[in-house]
Amino acid sequence: MSGSPAPAVTRRAFVAGTAAVAGSAALAGPLAGTAVAAGFGWRDDGTNYVVDTGAALVFKVSKSTGDLTSLVYKGTEYQGYGGKNSHIESGLGSSTVTLAQSGNTILISVAHGTLRHYYAARGGENHVYLWTNKADSSVAATRFILRVKAGLFPNDEPDSYTYTTSTIEASDVFAKPDGQTRSKHYSRVRAVDYDYTGWSAGGVGLWIVRSNHEKASGGPFYRSLLRHQSADGGGLYEILYYGENQTEAERYGLQGPYVIAFTDGGAPPAALHPGTLTTPWADSLGIAGYVPDSGRGRVAGVGIAGRDTAYPYTVGLANSAAQYWAAARASDGYFSVSRVLPGTYTLTVYKGELAVHSTQVTVTAGTTATLNTLTIPSSNDPSRASAIWRIGDWDGTPGGFKNADLMTYAHPSDVRAAPWTGNVVIGSGTETSGFPCYLWKGVNSGLLVYFRLTAAQAAAAHTLRIGVTTAYANGRPQVTVNDAWTSPIPSPPAQPATRSLTVGSYRGNNHTFTYSVPASAWRTDTGQYNVLRIDVVSGSGTTGYLSAGTAVDAIDLLD
Numbered sequence: 001m002s003g004s005p006a007p008a009v010t011r012r013a014f015v016a017g018t019a020a021v022a023g024s025a026a027l028a029g030p031l032a033g034t035a036v037a038a039g040f041g042w043r044d045d046g047t048n049y050v051v052d053t054g055a056a057l058v059f060k061v062s063k064s065t066g067d068l069t070s071l072v073y074k075g076t077e078y079q080g081y082g083g084k085n086s087h088i089e090s091g092l093g094s095s096t097v098t099l100a101q102s103g104n105t106i107l108i109s110v111a112h113g114t115l116r117h118y119y120a121a122r123g124g125e126n127h128v129y130l131w132t133n134k135a136d137s138s139v140a141a142t143r144f145i146l147r148v149k150a151g152l153f154p155n156d157e158p159d160s161y162t163y164t165t166s167t168i169e170a171s172d173v174f175a176k177p178d179g180q181t182r183s184k185h186y187s188r189v190r191a192v193d194y195d196y197t198g199w200s201a202g203g204v205g206l207w208i209v210r211s212n213h214e215k216a217s218g219g220p221f222y223r224s225l226l227r228h229q230s231a232d233g234g235g236l237y238e239i240l241y242y243g244e245n246q247t248e249a250e251r252y253g254l255q256g257p258y259v260i261a262f263t264d265g266g267a268p269p270a271a272l273h274p275g276t277l278t279t280p281w282a283d284s285l286g287i288a289g290y291v292p293d294s295g296r297g298r299v300a301g302v303g304i305a306g307r308d309t310a311y312p313y314t315v316g317l318a319n320s321a322a323q324y325w326a327a328a329r330a331s332d333g334y335f336s337v338s339r340v341l342p343g344t345y346t347l348t349v350y351k352g353e354l355a356v357h358s359t360q361v362t363v364t365a366g367t368t369a370t371l372n373t374l375t376i377p378s379s380n381d382p383s384r385a386s387a388i389w390r391i392g393d394w395d396g397t398p399g400g401f402k403n404a405d406l407m408t409y410a411h412p413s414d415v416r417a418a419p420w421t422g423n424v425v426i427g428s429g430t431e432t433s434g435f436p437c438y439l440w441k442g443v444n445s446g447l448l449v450y451f452r453l454t455a456a457q458a459a460a461a462h463t464l465r466i467g468v469t470t471a472y473a474n475g476r477p478q479v480t481v482n483d484a485w486t487s488p489i490p491s492p493p494a495q496p497a498t499r500s501l502t503v504g505s506y507r508g509n510n511h512t513f514t515y516s517v518p519a520s521a522w523r524t525d526t527g528q529y530n531v532l533r534i535d536v537v538s539g540s541g542t543t544g545y546l547s548a549g550t551a552v553d554a555i556d557l558l559d
Contacts, residue, residue, distance in 0.1 A: 037124035042099060042106055049099045051106050051119075057126040057262055061119055066095045066110030068119070068146070073126065073262045078206060081147050081233025088117055088132060088141045107285055115139040116288045118256075122281070126263070127272070129279070131256030132240060133289045142241040142250075146208060146260060148234040153199035153206070158186035158409035160229035168413060169502055169546070179415025184228030184235070185503035186409040192220035192314065192325060195273045196261075197227050198236055205263035208236040212274040213323065214341065215255040217241055217248040219316050220325035221353045221396075223408070223505040236260075245470070245500040247509055251321060254289030257282070296339045297363040299371070304333025304349060304357075306376035308383065311352050311395055317345040317361070333374070349374060352395030353469070354510055354553070356380045382465065382512065382554070389426045389451055390556035391435055396469060396510050398551050401437035408504050412438065412545045420444045425529075426451035435552070438501050441475060441536040442547030449532040451557070458522040464515040466534070467553035470508020471495040473541030475548030477513055480533040485521035489537050499546075506551040517557075 037054030044050070048060035048069055059079075060070035067085035071078045079086055095112040104124075110117040114135040119128055134141045156163055161174040161182040168175045173183040187197075191213055198207030216222070216239065224239045238258040241250045257279060261268040270276055283292040299317060307313055313328040315335045321343060328335045328349070340363045349357040357376045361369050378384045382394040398404040403417050410416060421444045424434045436444060466477050474492040493511040500508060523530050534555075538548030 037104070040104070040106075040121075040123035042101065049097070049108055051108070051121045053121050053125055053127075054123045055126045057128075059119075059121075059128060061097065061108045061110075063097045064094060066092055066097050066108075066112065066117055068128075071128075071146075071260070073204065073206075076152075076204075078148055078152060079146075081149055084147050086144075086146045088115070088144055089139075092117075092139070092141070102285075105281060105285070113139050115141050117141075118287055120257075120282065120285075126261065128260040129257045129282075130238070130260070131254055131258075131287055131290070133254040133287075134240065134252055136252060137250070142239070142243060144208075144238045144240070144258070146236040148199075148206065148236065150231065150233040152204075153201045153229065153234055155199065155229050156182075157229070158182060158188065159184050159225065159227055162229050162231055165231075168411060170499075173411050173502065175411075175413070181411035181414040183411065183503065184225045185505075187223065187226040187504065188409045189226070190221045190223050190507070191216070191218070192327075194226070195275075196268050198261075198268075199227075199229075199234070200263075200265045203265045205261075205265045205267070206236070207259075207261045207263070207268045208238055209259040209261055209268050209272045209277075210238060210274055211256045211258040212339070213255075215240065215251045215253045215322065217246055217251055217323070218507070219248070219318065219323060220314055220350075221507050222247070223507055244498045244503065245496045245505045245508065246498075247496060247507070248318070248323075249320070251323070253321065254287065254291075291341060293339060295365045296341060297365055298368040299335075299337045299340060299345075299347070299361055299363060300368055301328075301333070301335045301371040301374060303373045304328055304335075304376065305373050306378065306381070307333055308351060308381070314350045316348045316350065317363075318348070319343055319345045347371075349376060350396065351376075351381060352393075352397055352399075353507070354381075354394060354396030382467065382556075385556075386559040387556040388453070388457060388462070388559055389431075390554060391424070391426075391431045391449070392467075392552065392554035393432075394467060394554045396553060398437035398469060398506050398553060400432045401435050401552055402433060404437035404506075407437060407501070407506065410504075411502055412443075421447070423448040423450065425449075435555075437506070438549055438551050439475070439477070439534065439536050440501075440545060440547045440549035441538060441541060442543045443545060443549070445534075445536040447534050449534070449555070450529040451532070452526060452529055453522055455524070455526055457559075458524050458526070459519055461519045462517050463558045464517055464532070464556075465558065466513045466515075466555050468493075468508075468511055468513070469506045469551045469553050470500050471548075471550040472499065472501050472546075473548040474538045475536045475541065475550045476538065477550065478535045478537045479515055480535070481517055481521040482523055482531055485518060487515045487517075492538070501549050501551060502545050508551070510553060 040054030067087040092112040116133040196209040541548035
């Protein structure tokens with residue numbers, strides 16, 4: 001992400017972390033040799049540990065709280081705004097902070113109750129490596145925020161609100177005078193889509209390269225805030241567990257390394273990305289919960305049969321302790337997931353974002369669990385069912401529906417959004433593009449779908465399916481056909497309880513509602529349109545875009 005000219009989010013990753021005291025050997029980092037860099041070292045100024053990386057970066061960590069209190073690159077201070085430091089969550093407060101140097105590595109360790117946090121510097125590198133170990137719920141440590149001074153990286157990206165103070169929802173969604181919306185939530189991307197986030201301006205790039213997210217929650221398609229920019233300053237985040245639109249319980253344990261990286265304006269080097277970064281120099285540092293590569297395993301699959309090659313496929317591994325993912329090769333479905341903690345995992349195959357197959361796999365340290373070709377049962381992919389008509393694609397996303405792309409980086413009230421109302425006619429060619437991606441009880445409930453049936457089709461009962469990707473305030477669809485038949489109100493599926501549709505995320509728990517429509521509901525005159533009305537029902541929610549709502553994946557009427 002850049003203030004100018006870099007893109008809002010890139011596909012590269014960079015890790016900032018820390019480690020505990022090491023042995024005597026100075027091991028090479030991804031960008032430095034074994035020799036100790038000239039000028040590399042630390043001092044105690046009485047309040048902070050001051051670390052000089054021997055390159056162009058000097059940073060300070062508070063000896064009393066473990067906050068990052070200064071980040072000076074090439075003589076310019078980047079850390080801090082509003083009198084606030086950079087830290088875990090909103091700051092830990094009183095903590096035990098220690099420092100140890102071993103050759104080319106300096107490690108600062110922070111202990112606060114059961115939480116452990118680490119900063120590590122390598123001689124000759126303009127990076128800070130960080131790890132965070134949250135052992136339980138006693139400490140509300142869910143993110144690391146790097147606070148950046150105002151004016152260094154100006155921008156007007158979707159996740160910026162520098163140019164507006166008009167609040168339209170809660171205290172974190174804003175409207176510009178021209179009607180466009182801004183919020184720190186509007187990152188555009190899923191976890192699988194980015195490796196790093198940050199800005200570039202004036203020949204300086206400041207980035208956070210994410211960790212592998214093995215202790216995060218939500219899987220490869222989770223969306224969360226990554227950065228923000230306001231009149232006060234900017235913020236870059238490593239989200240460990242945000243608690244908004246979460247589909248999984250929080251995982252505990254060591255997360256990292258993630259990296260704060262400075263560059264000459266370009267992207268952080270590929271050697272720091274979560275898929276390529278190795279830290280053998282940290283193996284013996286004593287970081288709480290650290291598992292070296294030798295204590296991890298790998299899962300590899302020969303291929304995946306039964307795919308629809310029009311869609312990308314992703315393989316995810318998850319249990320209560322960890323999560324991982326990898327793309328399946330387009331040609332044959334081959335996949336490989338490396339550096340996996342030992343344990344038994346549920347392996348899920350996703351078509352787009354829709355789970356279409358699952359199995360179990362056990363990982364042991366130092367070995368590869370090789371799986372024969374996985375076959376997706378035809379019954380697991382709803383696209384394979386023969387349909388009289390279909391709106392949208394069964395891929396676990398609202399992609400293709402009206403306003404779907406915009407909703408990952410704008411509020412539904414944004415001036416750029418097409419009208420949320422409007423009915424559709426099957427056979428018009430605009431069934432999907434004309435149907436809104438989101439339905440709300442207080443905005444556009446009661447949308448109509450017009451379609452014709454043949455005499456044979458009208459003489460039989462049919463199944464109607466509505467797939468959704470998430471819901472807010474228990475919003476779910478109830479249908480009426482020709483004012484002759486109304487479905488029962490379906491039970492709400494399990495969905496995240498927090499905001500979703502208004503903060504850039506359609507991702508929840510994919511669910512399919514099915515309705516058995518009797519033959520008596522259809523019109524027998526084949527020249528007449530049948531009319532399907534879709535209402536959103538719920539006893540929860542408020543009004544407008546915070547009324548009960550749901551995101552649509554696909555709608556079809558089966559043969």
